[in-house]
Amino acid sequence: MTNQPDPRRSAESISTEIGLELSYFTDESERNFLPLGLPVGYLLLQWFAEGLVMGVGATASEPLTDKVAVAVKGLRTRVGRLFSRRGGTPQADARAEEELAIDTKEALDVARPQLGGSSGDELTRAAEAYEQALVGYLTGEGMPAVDAVRIAQRVRSEAGIQLRLGW
């Protein structure tokens, strides 16, 4: 066991959990998506970490449900952007992976101190809301609920490992 954060390991773990469900993230005509497994792993990890930071900052005037709704829209846009590149080459895929790896590391580094001072209840509430939102997003894309739940749980658990949160 290492104490060093290892976002790549978590992104790989999410990517493995997604496995062949990757097709739900993309338009039905897209086929050459396998190189994007790891980038999607990073993307979900980053999205969840950013969501938690937003979620624990929810207030009466800006409730958690509103923040989650905005985050889901953002997720749809980001996923769309990742898959919509045309004529994807191995170099383009590698670049996307590299960029997302950097962004994810940054998001985790920003989130860690911010979440450090939050209460356990607040964190759990935010984590549950974002996990549920991810399930909703995935089932909305046609994925059977059982697979959506499995993937969302993995994302939450890996985010917890990288942010050193115990849930």
Add this chain to the structure above:
Amino acid sequence: MMEEPRILTKEETLAVWRLRAIQEVFLTAGCLRVFDRPAGELREAYRVADAEDPHRLSKLIGKYVKRGNGYVRVLGNGEGGAFAELPDGVTPGEVVDDLDFSEATPLQDRLRELSRTLREAAPEDSGIEQLAGAVQAILEACRPENEQERFDQVREWANTEVLGADGPGDVQDMIDRAYQFFERVGIYAKELQRGFSADGSTIAAMLAIRAIVLARAELADDREYEMDALIESILYLAPGSSERIEPIATGLAARMVRLGYQEAVRQGAESLKAEGDGLIVKALNGESLTYYQALYPAAAYELGAVRVGQAAASATQDPDERRRWAKLAVNAEERAVRVSTALGFALQNLDGSGIAHHVLWLRRVREEKGDDVARLKALDLVENQLFYPRALLPVLLNEADPSD
């Protein structure tokens, strides 16, 4: 210290030969039946042609290749465009028709050759004799009318054992008969699959009908509705209006969606997918020696989900629902294709050259890009491409104990 390799005894050599023969029969028949015979033969014809001339497609860039009733224009990036007719201005020099494999039957030819070899090689061996008999039965089931006969059998059961059967004919009696019928269809589908006696598409249609009708019955509020759900569907498939069962399955799914039973159709499609996905996972976690045998049945369940998903997508009026159905169908199709590709890969690499090639390639990846990248590539070959079971990951990554 590694032990010195020893010479195999005659019995051991025969056992290895027998094992390889069983594997070859299974994989050839699997490639033939995983979707349907014409598709299986065509894919194999392309594989054989590619193996004989690996650069054949690159020689055709920009040409119009005759395929079936139309043409495919081969593009430089490995993609192709389909044309029903040749576009205006295409010259005869741009058209290639010697790649038309629509009449080729390389898989059935291979099975015939295997049958002959098996009978010649071990006439005194009852196990081999039995295997040769099984090959013969597979070949006999390749008659053009085979798929219709399989559907006729299902229809006959529907007519004689449910609709026209003697009995009280009350609600409970009809429900019981209907469930017995669907149980029989389920067992029949598995028998056909085990014996390679029907195409994957025929078996998938049987499984699909069974799944969506049982889901609708399960969601019925009372016994009357339950009976209606079961009997209406049996009435839909029993008449002899179609030669094939596939349009009956898609027609039934579309009709159910139009009548408002979308939830039942979704439940049926997801149960098919869950079964197919589960079989893939079970195969991945299982023995290396029986990996492809365990993987093969998954394709029919996935194909069943494809048929239901596509039919529901075309029947629903809701654009969001249509998109969700289409995605479910695409995912199931993707899995079915990967199962089929894995079987084709295994058939081409019966001598172990495929894994040797992958081990060397992964070693090169590790040297050039490091352990993590090599491990991900190996995982991709297993988890996504379905080429190998998980037990072979250490072998692929050269981490296996030589004594294993």
